[in-house]
Amino acid sequence: MYSYDEFDERFVRERVAQFRDQVARRLDGSLTEEEFRPLRLMNGLYLQLHAYMLRIAIPYGSMNGRQMRMLGTIAEKWDRGYGHFTTRQNIQFNWPKLKDIPDILDALADVGMHAIQTSGNCIRNTTSDPFSGVATDEIEDPRATCELIRQWSSLHPEFTFLGRKFKIAVTGASSDRAAIRVHDIGIEIVKNEAGETGYRILVGGGLGRTPMIGKELRAFLPREELLPYLEACLRVYNMHGRRDNKYKARIKILVHELGIDTYREHVEAEYARIDRSNTAADMAEFARIAEQFAPPAYPELPEQSAIFERALKAHPDFAHWVEQNGFAHRVPGFMAVTVSLKPVGGAPGDATSEQLRVLAEAAEQYSMDELRITHEQNVVLPNVKKDELFALWTLLKSQGLDAPNKGLVTDIIACPGLDYCALATARSIPVAQEISKRFSDPARMADIGPLAIKISGCINACGHHHVGHIGILGLDKAGVESYQITLGGDPANDASLGERTGPGFSYDQVPGVIETLVETYLGLREPRETFLQTYRRVGMAPFKEALYADAA
Amino acid sequence: MPTLRDITGILEDAWTRLDEGADAPAGPAIYPFPGDVAGNDPALTGIHIANDVDPESVVPMFDRVSLISVAFPAFTDGRGFSIGRRLREAGYTGRLRATGPVLADQFRYLLECGFDEVEVPDALAARQPQEQWERAADAVTLNYQRGYAGRRNILEARREARGV
Numbered sequence: 001m002y003s004y005d006e007f008d009e010r011f012v013r014e015r016v017a018q019f020r021d022q023v024a025r026r027l028d029g030s031l032t033e034e035e036f037r038p039l040r041l042m043n044g045l046y047l048q049l050h051a052y053m054l055r056i057a058i059p060y061g062s063m064n065g066r067q068m069r070m071l072g073t074i075a076e077k078w079d080r081g082y083g084h085f086t087t088r089q090n091i092q093f094n095w096p097k098l099k100d101i102p103d104i105l106d107a108l109a110d111v112g113m114h115a116i117q118t119s120g121n122c123i124r125n126t127t128s129d130p131f132s133g134v135a136t137d138e139i140e141d142p143r144a145t146c147e148l149i150r151q152w153s154s155l156h157p158e159f160t161f162l163g164r165k166f167k168i169a170v171t172g173a174s175s176d177r178a179a180i181r182v183h184d185i186g187i188e189i190v191k192n193e194a195g196e197t198g199y200r201i202l203v204g205g206g207l208g209r210t211p212m213i214g215k216e217l218r219a220f221l222p223r224e225e226l227l228p229y230l231e232a233c234l235r236v237y238n239m240h241g242r243r244d245n246k247y248k249a250r251i252k253i254l255v256h257e258l259g260i261d262t263y264r265e266h267v268e269a270e271y272a273r274i275d276r277s278n279t280a281a282d283m284a285e286f287a288r289i290a291e292q293f294a295p296p297a298y299p300e301l302p303e304q305s306a307i308f309e310r311a312l313k314a315h316p317d318f319a320h321w322v323e324q325n326g327f328a329h330r331v332p333g334f335m336a337v338t339v340s341l342k343p344v345g346g347a348p349g350d351a352t353s354e355q356l357r358v359l360a361e362a363a364e365q366y367s368m369d370e371l372r373i374t375h376e377q378n379v380v381l382p383n384v385k386k387d388e389l390f391a392l393w394t395l396l397k398s399q400g401l402d403a404p405n406k407g408l409v410t411d412i413i414a415c416p417g418l419d420y421c422a423l424a425t426a427r428s429i430p431v432a433q434e435i436s437k438r439f440s441d442p443a444r445m446a447d448i449g450p451l452a453i454k455i456s457g458c459i460n461a462c463g464h465h466h467v468g469h470i471g472i473l474g475l476d477k478a479g480v481e482s483y484q485i486t487l488g489g490d491p492a493n494d495a496s497l498g499e500r501t502g503p504g505f506s507y508d509q510v511p512g513v514i515e516t517l518v519e520t521y522l523g524l525r526e527p528r529e530t531f532l533q534t535y536r537r538v539g540m541a542p543f544k545e546a547l548y549a550d551a552a
Numbered sequence: 553m554p555t556l557r558d559i560t561g562i563l564e565d566a567w568t569r570l571d572e573g574a575d576a577p578a579g580p581a582i583y584p585f586p587g588d589v590a591g592n593d594p595a596l597t598g599i600h601i602a603n604d605v606d607p608e609s610v611v612p613m614f615d616r617v618s619l620i621s622v623a624f625p626a627f628t629d630g631r632g633f634s635i636g637r638r639l640r641e642a643g644y645t646g647r648l649r650a651t652g653p654v655l656a657d658q659f660r661y662l663l664e665c666g667f668d669e670v671e672v673p674d675a676l677a678a679r680q681p682q683e684q685w686e687r688a689a690d691a692v693t694l695n696y697q698r699g700y701a702g703r704r705n706i707l708e709a710r711r712e713a714r715g716v
Contacts, residue, residue, distance in 0.1 A: 007694060007706045011692065014691060021687065022657065029679065030679050031680075035627065039655075039657055121628070152696055152697065155692060155696075156697055157695070158637055158664075159630070160630065161628055161633065162630060235638075238634045239635070243629060243631070273638075273642070278698050279697070284711070285710065285711075
């Protein structure tokens with residue numbers, strides 16, 4: 001885990017004081033609301049339907065117990081006793097008061113956290129693989145690269161008033177768990193033929209109202225060139241990206257309109273001009289950062305654990321949870337586990353202050369003081385001894401954190417929707433809750449197998465519906481909620497965007513629609529075939545027919 | 553009168569802005585780009601560019617002007633920050649001015665992007681007095697990036713602290 005040095009610490013403290021001053025200047029009229037807006041957004045502060053919302057950065061989703069405990073304290077002291085984990089590995093508090101925000105930011109700084117650039121038209125929190133450092137298919141832990149980007153992008157003087165927000169994701173594994181193909185810039189850590197570690201750069205992916213899959217900009221970029229090259233990419237975007245229409249202002253539109261080859265020519269021309277030595281972090285600094293992500297001192301353990309095996313036999317619920325939520329660890333005798341924040345009927349990604357504290361305790365006691373937040377709005381405990389898994393499960397169960405549904409039909413991603421968001425055109429959380437209740441039977445969930453349902457309450461697609469195996473988009477049709485269904489989306493290595501089934505459905509119809517889609521899949525699937533595989537094999541026709549045959 | 557300032561405080565603006573095709577006055581004047589400035593005294597010649605002008609096209613004028621003014625049509629339109637850096641990277645060493653309704657909170661970014669001075673319209677200047685600009689310039693005394701304002705960045709400070 002990266003911990004702040006004196007400079008990082010001072011930087012964040014000064015930033016808090018600056019924001020305190022900006023709030024005061026808003027209140028005394030020096031800043032108009034229009035002027036204050038981008039300044040507060042750059043500090044993660046939104047004005048929502050009912051109140052301010054504060055979004056706190058969890059850089060690349062990685063945190064320790066002390067930080068998690070502070071989130072619990074914030075939830076209790078300044079909010080209504082709960083927080084909401086987001087699809088950008090961040091956490092949001094939905095009910096803070098404006099006057100309390102500087103104090104909350106100070107409390108965050110006490111544990112090495114901040115809310116810098118969690119919103120606004122700037123470079124946002126860099127996201128990554130929640131299993132970084134422990135996955136078996138990893139070339140390199142991507143978090144050192146993420147931290148380098150975090151520092152470079154923090155209050156970047158040139159890129160803080162971009163045409164639109166800018167999102168970067170990094171993966172260091174062969175299996176993409178960071179959805180890099182649907183980011184403004186996606187970075188994959190790769191090795192070249194000479195065995196050197198560097199980066200493959202993708203650009204122009206994104207969701208929102210014009211979803212696109214990122215295109216390859218560079219097959220291999222040497223490590224030391226990363227920051228100057230990113231600077232060239234951002235500069236071309238900053239100067240040439242559209243500013244006439246905020247819905248066409250993301251880099252994906254620029255890349256699409258220019259074509260990837262022309263965009264690349266611009267970037268390479270800029271890169272040739274740029275003073276690289278001015279921007280490049282020296283590799284000693286990279287090494288200093290990387291050292292902090294060195295693997296913890298794992299004790300030598302046998303791969304098999306007798307305690308674990310006994311618990312699996314004695315407690316079928318525990319065995320089911322391990323089977324569904326466990327993730328193979330590269331170190332013998334260890335396992336990573338996903339703590340699902342999707343209990344049946346719950347609001348996806350919500351955690352109470354008590355749950356946040358139990359997660360902190362779980363990390364400190366059982367996971368070498370590490371936690372990860374996933375873009376699926378769950379929490380990962382990455383370093384658990386198999387010997388202690390049962391004790392961990394017992395602790396989690398005491399707070400209802402034992403839902404054995406990772407990757408299943410009830411592990412639904414949903415944006416806050418009309419319940420909180422000022423942009424929303426429809427409800428999403430209650431839709432997720434209804435679907436979750438409908439599929440609450442664990443045996444049925446297991447039989448259905450991997451199925452990612454993703455729900456957005458408006459066209460901005462915060463719920464990632466375009467890359468859901470089943471995507472649900474809530475719209476407002478003449479004052480009535482209408483839900484469009486897409487099928488076949490996926491954010492991983494062979495990323496695809498979902499296709500629309502046809503006309504939308506009413507709020508009440510949605511759970512039944514999902515049921516019909518699932519039943520259609522079950523009737524068509526071949527042995528061990530997942531929903532996505534079946535869909536890719538048979539196509540839209542049978543699903544469409546099942547949904548609309550009666551209406552025709 | 554708009555307010556002109558740099559890091560030392562409020563300045564008297566000696567420059568006159570000219571409209572397209574206007575006759576040159578005796579003193580220092582800022583011409584709209586591309587401007588017919590051949591034969592002018594560079595010390596008395598400035599150029600004003602919109603933020604969609606390719607900075608490359610300004611490079612040939614570097615030795616004919618001593619001031620470049622870059623338009624910021626709105627404080628949210630950040631193209632000018634890149635233009636500032638591009639001009640500096642291309643070797644421009646004259647005075648660089650940001651012109652438009654930018655906020656005190658952006659002063660530090662402008663300095664780091666190579667700007668020397670800022671010209672803001674009246675209404676905004678009235679709401680954000682000099683004292684706020686001074687505070688804003690040093691609200692955050694550290695930066696991770698290396699800019700043009702002569703500050704040591706965090707990476708360099710670290711190296712120094714390590715005694716390398």
